[in-house]
């Protein structure tokens with residue numbers, strides 16, 4: 136039978152402005168972006184060094200939001216640079232000029248959990264149950280150094296994972312943060328817990344992190360730490376420093392913090408002579424402002440942990456000789472200090488006591504999910520704000536944007 140459906144054309148934009156969602160292209164620079172959207176180049180040139188450098192952190196594939204008026208002129212742009220901070224370009228209503236500011240990303244955070252009975256493998260069964268490769272990968276990775284699933288797991292063994300997921304515009308955003316993982320094998324339960332120091336420990340309080348880095352420079356002073364976002368009270372601006380700075384004499388050798396493949400060795404406007412090394416498990420390290428690279432270091436080359444790759448300098452947007460060292464996991468900036476260590480950490484004293492209290496809370500949660508035998512989601516914190524009011528630039532709650540005169 137022949138059916139004819141008439142499509143009703145409902146106007147989707149009842150307001151004058153339109154929001155466009157676009158992805159940041161690989162290799163696109165901030166200056167390219169301004170040019171492509173007919174925005175003034177001085178939006179970049181008027182920035183200070185720190186702000187110019189942060190524009191180098193925009194990662195390929197990130198969702199960019201552009202708001203245009205009826206004449207197709209850009210009114211606002213939001214570009215995330217990390218899971219915490221975004222760049223906001225906007226046309227000032229007072230003087231009709233474009234302005235730049237760094238503002239926090241407002242996201243909702245949910246604590247979620249699930250339990251799975253093993254049919255095939257933890258990786259396969261987690262994907263089957265949750266649809267998320269990220270969760271499956273995180274779970275398997277958490278036990279990579281301590282357990283052998285292939286040898287010891289049996290059908291019907293159970294696992295539970297509790298994690299925190301960020302949401303932006305109602306969609307999962309950034310990587311889930313594993314809080315506790317448990318797997319029962321041969322009737323014995325094995326755990327990995329996230330402690331308040333943001334490191335992972337087993338049930339005895341022994342650090343379980345598998346990925347460890349060496350310090351990339353010897354005899355250097357840590358001159359600036361990692362800050363995913365911080366409000367500068369004097370400048371009245373949000374700032375971020377997505378790496379650590381080691382002040383050292385020019386020419387001091389820089390060593391690969393871990394073994395891996397050089398994926399970038401070249402010049403970058405903000406970071407000067409720059410090397411990026413890809414490691415296992417989605418980790419990448421970045422070495423900026425170098426005076427020169429060591430001979431033979433180029434894209435595609437494999438380097439060993441501790442191998443000299445270049446020399447400390449002050450190239451790019453830098454105020455003095457130092458190494459800016461960055462660590463990324465799946466494109467997200469991480470605090471390098473968290474994974475630079477020589478010996479494995481074992482919790483002691485008050486710290487161990489605090490850990491044990493936290494552990495008890497987590498264990499109760501695990502038992503609840505084991506008993507429920509179903510996927511469950513518990514909301515711990517939920518604050519959903521996702522758009523900026525075009526007049527006031529204040530965040531609007533989801534749904535409220537309907538009422539805003541955009």
Ligand SMILES: [Zn+2]
Pocket residue numbers: 359376378379380458459460
């Ligand atoms: Zn730096």
